[in-house]
Amino acid sequence: xxxxxxxxxxxxxxxxxxxxxxxxxxxxxxxxxxxxxxxxxxxxxxxxxxxxxxxxxxxxxxxxxxxxxxxxxxxxxxxxxxxxxxxxxxxxxxxxxxxxxxxxxxxxxxxxxxxxxxxxxxxxxxxxxxxxxxxxxxxxxxxxxxxxxxxxxxxxxxxxxxxxxxxxxxxxxxxxxxxxxxxxxxxxxxxxxxxxxxxxxxxxxxxxxxxxxxxxxxxxxxxxxxxxxxxxxxxxxxxxxxxxxxxxxxxxxxxxxxxxxxxxxxxxxxxxxxxxxxxxxxxxxxxxxxxxxxxxxxxxxxxxxxxxxxxxxxxxxxxxxxxxxxxxxxxxxxxxxxxxxxxxxx
Ligand SMILES: Nc1nc2c(ncn2[C@@H]2O[C@H](COP(=O)(O)OP(=O)(O)OP(=O)(O)O)[C@@H](O)[C@H]2O)c(=O)[nH]1
Numbered sequence: 001x002x003x004x005x006x007x008x009x010x011x012x013x014x015x016x017x018x019x020x021x022x023x024x025x026x027x028x029x030x031x032x033x034x035x036x037x038x039x040x041x042x043x044x045x046x047x048x049x050x051x052x053x054x055x056x057x058x059x060x061x062x063x064x065x066x067x068x069x070x071x072x073x074x075x076x077x078x079x080x081x082x083x084x085x086x087x088x089x090x091x092x093x094x095x096x097x098x099x100x101x102x103x104x105x106x107x108x109x110x111x112x113x114x115x116x117x118x119x120x121x122x123x124x125x126x127x128x129x130x131x132x133x134x135x136x137x138x139x140x141x142x143x144x145x146x147x148x149x150x151x152x153x154x155x156x157x158x159x160x161x162x163x164x165x166x167x168x169x170x171x172x173x174x175x176x177x178x179x180x181x182x183x184x185x186x187x188x189x190x191x192x193x194x195x196x197x198x199x200x201x202x203x204x205x206x207x208x209x210x211x212x213x214x215x216x217x218x219x220x221x222x223x224x225x226x227x228x229x230x231x232x233x234x235x236x237x238x239x240x241x242x243x244x245x246x247x248x249x250x251x252x253x254x255x256x257x258x259x260x261x262x263x264x265x266x267x268x269x270x271x272x273x274x275x276x277x278x279x280x281x282x283x284x285x286x287x288x289x290x291x292x293x294x295x296x297x298x299x300x301x302x303x304x305x306x307x308x309x310x311x312x313x314x315x316x317x318x319x320x321x322x323x324x325x326x327x328x329x330x331x332x333x334x335x336x337x338x339x340x341x342x343x344x345x346x
Pocket of ligand 1: 190192202203205208232305309
């Protein structure tokens with residue numbers, strides 16, 4: 001235990017008013033002599049919070065030893081550096097309790113300096129901030145949950161359009177840097193209006209869920225991304241995948257759809273649900289835009305529809321650079337016709 005001389009000396013505190021005040025707050029006061037790195041005083045509240053008796057706080061080593069190993073190095077370094085520099089500071093860390101739990105603490109430290117400006121002592125307060133940390137962690141996890149939700153399609157549980165747009169921007173940039181191919185599939189369910197008309201919207205929704213799952217199961221690349229583009233249309237991004245493999249992936253999905261038929265009495269293709277798929281592959285060049293690539297692949301989908309549906313149409317896509325790059329009046333993507341757009345508007 002501390003002897004009376006080791007305890008904090010408060011001038012003009014003959015009746016112990018200041019000490020009583022200090023020791024009745026929830027914040028735990030302490031003082032360290034900088035030359036010896038020994039505790040001169042620790043408020044008795046420490047025992048109620050951490051279980052370590054006042055007498056066990058002898059040197060700063062006792063403090064450091066009771067910091068969570070994951071927090072220790074960074075907290076000690078931070079506090080020592082600022083103490084030497086004579087700068088007041090604070091630190092949050094997990095403190096070990098006598099019964100081997102951890103409590104989140106905030107230490108606020110005031111540096112006392114002598115007439116020469118040298119650090120003489122540290123005084124401060126420890127606060128129990130566990131409640132605040134729990135609330136912060138709950139908020140963080142809610143925030144993460146919201147972020148995940150904001151990237152998911154509510155019906156099918158796969159990625160949504162927002163997630164696709166982000167992934168496309170990222171993969172496009174990477175493919176531009178590496179000059180590796182990037183493939184895209186755009187898939188649209190055939191005669192889906194008739195499916196809804198025949199079975200109703202609830203069964204229609206279930207069909208979309210089944211197609212999304214089947215599509216997700218068809219993919220095996222670690223960075224492949226399947227997303228619902230909107231309505232009964234899906235997109236699949238295949239980074240680092242050349243044209244012939246992308247075509248094979250699309251055909252694999254078509255086989256799945258055939259082997260696990262979803263009845264569709266209104267469809268001329270075997271009275272089962274079928275899909276049309278446009279596939280495109282590109283090695284992006286500077287000055288080209290991902291939106292032009294998407295539209296060019298969309299045009300392959302349009303061709304698949306036009307040629308009778310229930311098929312895959314693939315093409316390697318080369319985009320012209322926009323006029324301001326090429327220095328002439330060539331449109332950004334001459335391959336794009338308005339046909340794809342007019343089909344889309346139907
Ligand atoms: N159940 C359900 N239906 C949807 C959803 N989103 C879009 N649809 C329906 O999908 C149908 C799409 O119809 P169309 O664009 O004419 O396409 P289609 O009948 O599949 O014809 P083709 O694509 O030309 O083969 C419409 O009836 C929409 O109501 C959805 O979330 N749930």
